[in-house]
Amino acid sequence: MDKRTLDKINKFTRRPLTEEEVYVFPAILCDNDIDRDGERFSDGALEALKELFIGRTGIFDHKAAAANQAARIFDTQLIEDPSRTTKDGRPYKFLRGEAYMVRTGENRDLIAEIDGGIKKEVSISCSAAERRCSVCGADRSRGGCAHVNGRTYAGKLCHTVLDRITDAYEWSFVAVPAQVSAGVTKTFSSGEEHPAPAYSEDIAEELRRDIRRLAYFSGGRTASDAAGLAAKELSCQELIRLKKSYEALAEKAGAGVQLAPEEEEKPVPEQFRLR
Ligand SMILES: [Zn+2]
Incomplete structure (x- = not known):
């Protein structure tokens, strides 16, 4: 090796x-x-x-x-x-x-x-x-x-x-x-x-977070809250589309938004964790 x-x-x-x-x-x-x-x-x-x-x-x-x-x-x-x-x-x-x-x-x-x-x-x-x-x-x-x-x-x-x-x-x-x-x-x-795969809720939650963040960049707190409400009942597919439109909006607004997904390490269950 x-x-x-x-x-x-x-x-x-x-x-x-x-x-x-x-x-x-x-x-x-x-x-x-x-x-x-x-x-x-x-x-x-x-x-x-x-x-x-x-x-x-x-x-x-x-x-x-x-x-x-x-x-x-x-x-x-x-x-x-x-x-x-x-x-x-x-x-x-x-x-x-x-x-x-x-x-x-x-x-x-x-x-x-x-x-x-x-x-x-x-x-x-x-x-x-x-x-x-x-x-x-x-x-x-x-x-x-x-x-x-x-x-x-x-x-x-x-x-x-x-x-x-x-x-x-x-x-x-x-x-x-x-x-x-x-x-x-x-x-x-x-x-x-x-x-509805078990983990789709996690993905949806992540998408909602992105949407709120993007909305915040283009319209501040009020926009972020409104986006949060709008995103509440949407499916993953719909959320992806909504996120895209917010991305386009943020881009137009010229905000240097970091669009990469949050680098948040998923916790590995203790029993799978390697030493
Ligand atoms: Zn076809």
């Missing part, structure tokens, strides 16, 4: 770890191919996930969420595989995460299993604000269009493009028998099947 790798890991640790103390392994988090649900990540979505997954904790088999069974991603890379194309003929790309675990007596068997390739199915959890029809671009979170995933229109395979990733939550390894072909399973908030 080179020093740069160890330096990257040590950004996340309470005390500097030595090479002997850590176990490092790769995990393929997701790719740009159309999956079994007829959905795929856009290139922009993969870029966003590349940033968002750094520092994220992953667990093995949800039941075994003891501290020594957790791993953390400390580096990510988007890799193009020239030997493969996606189902719709684009160059294949995948997001690879480098993860580390602190070696303990208890996780020796687990490490052996990872080394042996037994645990290879990764599932990730993230939130996509936009789900577009690949044929006409209609937003499928908002009614969509008449195109059907899996059908071909003018020679093009219809699918859903996931875009505008707002957050990445966690990743986990699921034990699968080695002979089962490995794949990526993902879960994310998607307007149709899961109208």
Whole structure:
């Protein structure tokens, strides 16, 4: 392990770890191919996930969420595989995460299993604000269009493009028998099947905060209060649109507003926290 790798890991640790103390392994988090649900990540979505997954904790088999069974991603890379194309003929790309675990007596068997390739199915959890029809671009979170995933229109395979990733939550390894072909399973908030994912309220709250802040910049306290009231009952999609219009307003007003989401580290449950 080179020093740069160890330096990257040590950004996340309470005390500097030595090479002997850590176990490092790769995990393929997701790719740009159309999956079994007829959905795929856009290139922009993969870029966003590349940033968002750094520092994220992953667990093995949800039941075994003891501290020594957790791993953390400390580096990510988007890799193009020239030997493969996606189902719709684009160059294949995948997001690879480098993860580390602190070696303990208890996780020796687990490490052996990872080394042996037994645990290879990764599932990730993230939130996509936009789900577009690949044929006409209609937003499928908002009614969509008449195109059907899996059908071909003018020679093009219809699918859903996931875009505008707002957050990445966690990743986990699921034990699968080695002979089962490995794949990526993902879960994310998607307007149709899961109208109210458990974490959508957090996102909505964050959006409302942004809206209030933006309104404050363009019209002071009164505007901020009014915006807060207006935003109260809106869905995530509506909030995103409202936020956009406030952003445009703030830009016009010439306020040098910092629009980046607040860098507020989500608290990692104690049992997942790495030493
Ligand atoms: Zn369409």
